[in-house]
Structure formats: structure tokens, C-alpha cells
Amino acid sequence: MTATPPWDLLQTLLGVLREGSLSGAARVLGLTQPTVGRHVAALEAALGQPLFTRSPTGLLPTEAALALRGHAEQMETAAAALQRAASARGAAVSGTVRVTASEVVGIEVLAPVFATLRERHPGLVLELALSNRVQDLLRREADIAVRMTPPEQGQLIARRIGSIDIGLHAHPAYLDRCGRPASFADLAGHTLIGFDAVTPFIRAGAKRLGGITRDSFALRCDSDPAQLALIRAGAGIGVCQLPLARREPALERVLAAQFLWPLETWVAMHEDLRQNAACRAVFDALVDGLTRYVGA
Known part of the structure; x- marks a missing residue:
């Protein structure tokens, strides 16, 4: 292969990898199934090797x-960032910003x-990517990030909001x-709600959990909103952010003197976006909103 494959072929490759079939990729990409098939065939011809094999459950990717x-x-990430940057040019607060x-x-x-x-900026298009994974701002996976760890990359503009405290x-x-x-020992007789997968974040904060491990949980889930829904439903005891719990009378804090986990909170964006009016407006709004939340 002597040239870089066109982006449209690689975009189709991603569609087939994610959907597991030509028809599924066609639906996602807004193409016809024959077009998707031709893209895969063209990429295979350019590479000189097959990319998929057929199986009863769909297409299986090769190495x-x-x-x-x-x-x-x-x-794909670079193309999306390019599109967002092109849409947000000029002094007006308009275009697409990914948070x-x-x-x-x-x-x-x-x-x-x-x-x-x-409401303030009708020309603004906002993308909200929800994930506990720390997305890379330098690679422009997002324009602005709300993070629970201090940014370590020197090319980022970052504002410390304060600590969002977590309690039981x-x-x-x-x-x-x-x-x-009345004590951590009493938790052994209760239904505890918590994580399923032990992440690096959990391992780093293990000492704060007072001996609570994955095996302690009768209800396990890695979705924080799902854990919160279980707490609200009266299923058991779990962790919740204190500012969020304070605005909900249906949530009662337990073991306040024994358990407190502060999460240092930051808003960060790439320094190249400093002059981007849309990104600046979103950055400032996030700082203001989160500051009020932390102080609630």
C-alpha cells in the first residue's frame, strides 16, 4: 500500500467494526449496504488482505x-475536532463545543x-460526552473537560473549582x-450498593473505604446514575455527592463522621481554544455552574 486510505473508507471500517454487519454500518452511516460493501472491498484491495470473515453471528474482524x-x-477524533473548530470561528458565540x-x-x-x-446563545451546539474515563484534550477527544483529578498536561488551561465531597x-x-x-462494623448487616469493576481510581482511594470492597456489595453496578437510582429507590446504602444529596430530602446521610471522600474538581480545555468565543463562553459557564453547585 503506497497511500493513506481515504477517510470515507476508514469511517466505513469503523462502522462495520462497531455494528458487526454491512447492513448495520449502512444504517449508522446513512449509506446503502452495497456502498458499504464496496468501501470494505476497496480497503481490502488497497491493503492486500481481508478485513472480515463471515460467521453465523455476523462479520468477524481479522487481525x-x-x-x-x-x-x-x-x-475520527481529529475529523470531529476539525469540524467543531470550523463551526466555531469568529467572535460570535456559535458553533459546536464538546464537553x-x-x-x-x-x-x-x-x-x-x-x-x-x-437560551443565551441560540447558535451554540453542545455535545455532552458522559464517561468516567478521562478523555484526552490534547488529542481533542473533547474541547472542555470536567475532571475529578488535577490536569497534568501543560498545554491545558485549567480552573480549580473546589472539592465535591462524597458521603454514604x-x-x-x-x-x-x-x-x-452507628459504625462501619454495622454496615455488614446492611445492603450496600457499589461498584462492580475495580478501577485505578477505586484502588487509589481504597483506604477511604474503610475496608469496604467489591465483595461487600449486594448490589453492584459501574453506572453511577444507576447506583444513585438504587439509593433513591430505598434499595440500600451507597455513595452520593453531598451537594446533590442536600437538595434531596429523600436522601439521608449515614456515618457522616466516619466517611468523607473529597473529589478535587477542575474545568480544563486546550490552550489553543483560548481565543475561541464559543469555548470561552462554555468554559466560563461551567466554572460558574460548578462553583455554585460545590457551594450549595
Whole structure:
């Protein structure tokens, strides 16, 4: 192969990898199935090797396809960043800005911030990528990030918001039914709600958990909003951000003196976006909204 494959072929490759079939990729990409087939065939011809094999469950990627995936995803990220940058040129607060945040912050905190931004700036298009994974701002996976760890990359503009404290909470109905624990030892007789996968973040904060491990949880889930829903439903005791719990009378804090986990919170963006009016407006709105949330 003597030339870089065209982006449209690699975009189709990603579609087939993600959907597992030509028809599925066609639906996602807005193409016809024959067009998707021709793109795959053209890429295979350019590479001189097959990218997929057929199976009863769909198309299985070959090692060559899997090797290309990471590079194609990098091109996808760059293409999306290019499109956002082109749409946000000029002094007007308009165009597309992509924000990444954790699930709970995005759902419970940023929704009203986004509503206000859209009301003030109708030309603004906002993308909210919810993930507990730290997305790379230098690679422009997002324009602005709300992070629970201090940014370590020197090319970022970052504003420290403060600490969002996490405590143990339960619905009063659950505590009336099962009792209010007076110590960590009492938790052994309760239904605990928590994580399934042990992440680096969990390992780093293990000492704060007072001996609570994955095996301690009767209800396990890696979705923070799902854990919060279980707490609200009276299913057991789990962690919740204190500013969020304070605005909900249905959540009661337990073991306040024994458990507190502060999460240092930052808003960060790439320094190249400093002169981008849309990114500046979103950055300032996030700082303001999160500052009010932390102080609530």
C-alpha cells in the first residue's frame, strides 16, 4: 500500500467494526449496504488482505482490521475536532463545543448549565460526552473537560473549582426498615450498593473505604446514575455527592463522621481554544455552574 486510505473508507471500517454487519454500518452511516460493501472491498484491495470473515453471528474482524481500528478512531477524533473548530470561528458565540464529564455531574449538574447556555446563545451546539474515563484534550477527544483529578498536561488551561465531597446515603424508608448504622462494623448487616469493576481510581482511594470492597456489595453496578437510582429507590446504602444529596430530602446521610471522600474538581480545555468565543463562553459557564453547585 503506497497511500493513506481515504477517510470515507476508514469511517466505513469503523462502522462495520462497531455494528458487526454491512447492513448495520449502512444504517449508522446513512449509506446503502452495497456502498458499504464496496468501501470494505476497496480497503481490502488497497491493503492486500481481508478485513472480515463471515460467521453465523455476523462479520468477524481479522487481525488486520483490529490493528487499523485505533488509527481510524484517532482520525475520527481529529475529523470531529476539525469540524467543531470550523463551526466555531469568529467572535460570535456559535458553533459546536464538546464537553466531557462524569455521568453524575453531566446528568445532575450540567443539564441546567446547558439549558442556560442555549437560551443565551441560540447558535451554540453542545455535545455532552458522559464517561468516567478521562478523555484526552490534547488529542481533542473533547474541547472542555470536567475532571475529578488535577490536569497534568501543560498545554491545558485549567480552573480549580473546589472539592465535591462524597458521603454514604440511603433513603429514610430503607433506614427505618433496616436501622441506621452507628459504625462501619454495622454496615455488614446492611445492603450496600457499589461498584462492580475495580478501577485505578477505586484502588487509589481504597483506604477511604474503610475496608469496604467489591465483595461487600449486594448490589453492584459501574453506572453511577444507576447506583444513585438504587439509593433513591430505598434499595440500600451507597455513595452520593453531598451537594446533590442536600437538595434531596429523600436522601439521608449515614456515618457522616466516619466517611468523607473529597473529589478535587477542575474545568480544563486546550490552550489553543483560548481565543475561541464559543469555548470561552462554555468554559466560563461551567466554572460558574460548578462553583455554585460545590457551594450549595
